[in-house]
Amino acid sequence: MSNLLPITTVLGCKNSMLREGLKHVLSSTRFKLYSEAMTQDEILLDREVLGSPLLVILDANLYPSRLSHGVASIKEQYPQARVVVLSDSFSLDAMKSAFQSGADGYCLATTGCEALIKYLDLVMLGEVVFPSAAFLNAISDTRHETDTLKEASAIMIPPAHVPQALENQESAIRTLSSREAEILQCLMQGAPNKVIARKLDVAEATVKVHIKAILRKIRVANRTQAAMWAVNHLSGGGEASLQSSSERLSAHGLR
Numbered sequence: 001m002s003n004l005l006p007i008t009t010v011l012g013c014k015n016s017m018l019r020e021g022l023k024h025v026l027s028s029t030r031f032k033l034y035s036e037a038m039t040q041d042e043i044l045l046d047r048e049v050l051g052s053p054l055l056v057i058l059d060a061n062l063y064p065s066r067l068s069h070g071v072a073s074i075k076e077q078y079p080q081a082r083v084v085v086l087s088d089s090f091s092l093d094a095m096k097s098a099f100q101s102g103a104d105g106y107c108l109a110t111t112g113c114e115a116l117i118k119y120l121d122l123v124m125l126g127e128v129v130f131p132s133a134a135f136l137n138a139i140s141d142t143r144h145e146t147d148t149l150k151e152a153s154a155i156m157i158p159p160a161h162v163p164q165a166l167e168n169q170e171s172a173i174r175t176l177s178s179r180e181a182e183i184l185q186c187l188m189q190g191a192p193n194k195v196i197a198r199k200l201d202v203a204e205a206t207v208k209v210h211i212k213a214i215l216r217k218i219r220v221a222n223r224t225q226a227a228m229w230a231v232n233h234l235s236g237g238g239e240a241s242l243q244s245s246s247e248r249l250s251a252h253g254l255r
Contacts, residue, residue, distance in 0.1 A: 006032045007124060008052050010043055012070075013059040018086075018109065022057065025113045031055060031120060043077060053124060054078055058103075060087040060094065067094060068101040075102035082123045095130060099228060105129040128224050129190075175217050183210050187227045 009031040013019040023033060034045065043056065056074050063070035067085065074083055084105035085098045095106045105123045107116060108131050119129045176184065179200070186196045193211070197204040211223060220226050 004030050005053060006030050007055050007120075008032060008034050008045070009055045009057065010034050010045075011057050011059075012043075012062050013057075013086075014061040015059065018059060025116060029117055031117075043074065045078075054081040055120065055124065056081050056083045057120075058083055058085050060085055060098075068097040071098055071101040071103045084120065084123055084129075090131060099128070099130075107131065128228055176214065177210075180210050180214050180217070183207060184214055184226060184230055187211070187214075187223050188230050190227070 007030055009026065011019055011022055011033060013022065026033060058070060058074070060067055071083055071085065074081060082104045083102065084107060085103050086107050086109055087094065088109050090108060098106055105119060105128065107119050107129065111119065111131070122129050182200060183196055186199065191199070193204050193207045196207045200207070214226055215221065218226060218229050220229050
């Protein structure tokens with residue numbers, strides 16, 4: 001870690017105990033705190049640090065009803081900054097809102113010290129990070145409700161009246177094969193190719209071929225964007241379509 005460039009780090013925390021805890025966790029790392037640099041509406045930095053990498057750790061409680069505004073404001077003020085939202089509890093809607101506003105990471109305040117440092121390192125490398133376990137639990141909790149709403153819509157709304165945007169976002173998912181659907185779910189968990197290959201009992205080269213096909217079908221550039229594409233399309237029933245597509249193909253031996 002000592003050979004890595006120091007990172008100018010700004011803490012936007014409403015809770016003083018959280019602030020002190022983060023200061024302690026980061027004290028022996030390359031994330032160098034820039035004391036009291038942030039108000040609720042802006043970050044005040046000296047000119048000499050503007051050329052260095054910048055990380056903003058943003059307490060979600062600082063913006064209880066306008067988190068997306070807070071993230072967007074920081075990104076507008078410092079476009080080069082990496083922004084990580086730290087939340088007391090997991091909210092799928094809040095996470096989606098944060099990412100859509102430009103956040104680079106979404107972490108829970110309960111994250112362990114070592115894991116948090118690794119999260120921050122990944123963010124500074126250009127990756128997007130989020131708590132996969134909490135994310136998958138949220139998907140599981142909402143799956144039944146989503147399926148029920150889809151069934152009701154199919155009964156009450158004529159096909160001609162289905163919003164075009166919803167049709168477009170689901171059409172890409174419907175083109176995925178069963179295996180591609182499984183691999184996309186693995187990507188949402190942050191699994192590397194070797195892990196995916198072992199889990200699905202296929203060659204790593206096969207996984208790479210499937211990932212290329214997934215990227216082409218959903219029109220994104222890399223695996224991180226693919227995972228976030230899946231996150232951003234859940235509210236329209238995309239995840240339920242992904243799951244049901246996989247199940248239908250498996251039932252017919254088309255895996």
